[in-house]
Amino acid sequence: MTNEAQAAPREYRWRMPANWWTRNRHYFLYVVREFTVVPIALWLLWLLVEIKRAGDGPARYSPHGSAAFVVFSVITLVFALYHSYTFLSLAGVIIHFKVLDRPLPSRLIVLAQFALWAVASVVVGFVLIWFAR
Amino acid sequence: MADKRITIQATRYDPDKDERPRLQSYEIPFSDDSMVVLDALNYIKSEVDGSLSYRWSCRMGICGSCGMMVNGTPKLTCNAFLRDYWPRPVVVEPLNNFPVIRDLVIDMDDFMHKLKAIKPWIIRRQEIPLGAGEHRQTNEQIDDFRQFSQCINCMLCYAACPVYGLNNEFLGPAAIALARRYNLDSRDQGLKQRLPVIADNEGVWECSFVGECSVVCPKGVDPAKAIQQTKLETTMRFVLPYGNRD
Known part of the structure; x- marks a missing residue:
């Protein structure tokens, strides 16, 4: 062992506790x-299975409509809304646009994204209802 | 007022004696509402226990050396007022996510290496001779990078970052924010030299946007924004035709 190694101080190595994510909101x-x-x-994977079944013809198509699946779908919808909300809010921080050499305010970018989200939802809803008639 | 006292629980760790850090309580006079946690530590060191070790220098939120965990949150102790905690005890610990050398002193070598790796200085392909005059910038050009230039290297953002806590290979918030500061500077031409470090797996792509780095920054820098903008910019350079230009 060299003199340098002998002289090296013994440090306490930090370890991340397993419950770190409960310590802060x-x-x-x-x-x-x-x-x-x-x-x-998981819900989207199931949707792919349903689409495959629908593509195989009406005889094989039997959409899953149990109460448990409806509950799971509602929970998934809530999660999807929460994820979309956080994604669009954070995306406003990332996107950096300049108009006439002035940066667009983040708030305006976020509002524009939420407006686009609302328009896209209406269009998709309209298409689904129109073709399902 | 003269009788008011506050309990400070400070981490003690002697590498020659202790297996792991422990908390030691000190009850000290809380004589003045303008007292900050650093004042309490200085009182302990000068009046109670001279062996307590910690870093500090300017006492005015500029040098960035007195960063510690105060009741579990990374803070500059010169900017953490005791009145905000009294009458509860104040727990002062070394910054999370770093090795502890002694008491409240952490080993900052890892951060220093990362800081050096992103070359936080203006890089020119060809230096402009001094005789050619100053390199002028418009206010808009300065506004592009001004907030990222406020970083004081206090490392609070590293202590707040669970990604760095779980994988200390991650380049980390302050280093990336400073890289962005220079990449956005109209005088700088060093982007290509910094890209291999910041666009690496352990660079911006390791970040999963917790955002706590920006919350704890005492200077209002937004490292999370710098990281996400760098992700977008490096992707555009890769995807767009002629995107990999200087």
Whole structure:
């Protein structure tokens, strides 16, 4: 062992506690935000299965309509709304537009995104209802 | 007022004796509403226990050396008023996510290496001779990077970042914010030299946008914004035709 190694101070190595995300409201909301994609991904996988079945013809198509699935769908919808809300709010921080050499305020960008979201929802809803008639 | 007292629980760690850090309580006079946590530590060191170790320098929120965890939140102790905590005890611990050298002193070598890696200075392909005069900027050009230039390297953002806590290979908030400060500077031409570090897996892409770095910054810098904007910019450079230009 060299003299330098002998002289090196012994440091206490920091370890992240397993419950770190419960110690702060922001950490908790962050983990919830990240977790919401799990049920959304599962629901979308099931949607792909339903689309495949629908493509195989009316005889094989039997949409899943149990009470448990309806509850799961409602919970997934709440998670999807929460995730979309956080995503669009945060995206306003990221996007950096300049008009006439002046940066657009983040608030305006966020509002524009929420407006686009509302318009897209109305259009998709209209198309679904129109073709389902 | 003269009888008012406050309990300070400070982390003690002697690497030659202790297996792990422990808290030690000190009850001290809280004689003045303008007292900050750093004043309390200075009182303990000068009047109660001279062996307590911690870093500090300017006492006015400029040097960035007195950052510690105060009741679990990363704070500059010169800017954390005891009146905001009294009559509850104030727990003062070393900054999270860093190795502890002694008591409240952390090892900041990792941050220093990361800071150096992003080359936080103006890089020119060819230096302009002094005789050519100053390199002028408009107010709008300064506004582009001004907020990121307020960083005082206090490392509170690293202590608040769970991503850095879980993987200390992550370049981290302050280093990326400073890289963005120079990349946005109209005088700088060093983007290509910084890209291999900031666009690396352990660079901006390790960040999952917790956002706590921006919440705790004592100077109003928004490192989370710098990181997400860098993600967008590096992606556009990759995707757009001729995007990889200087």
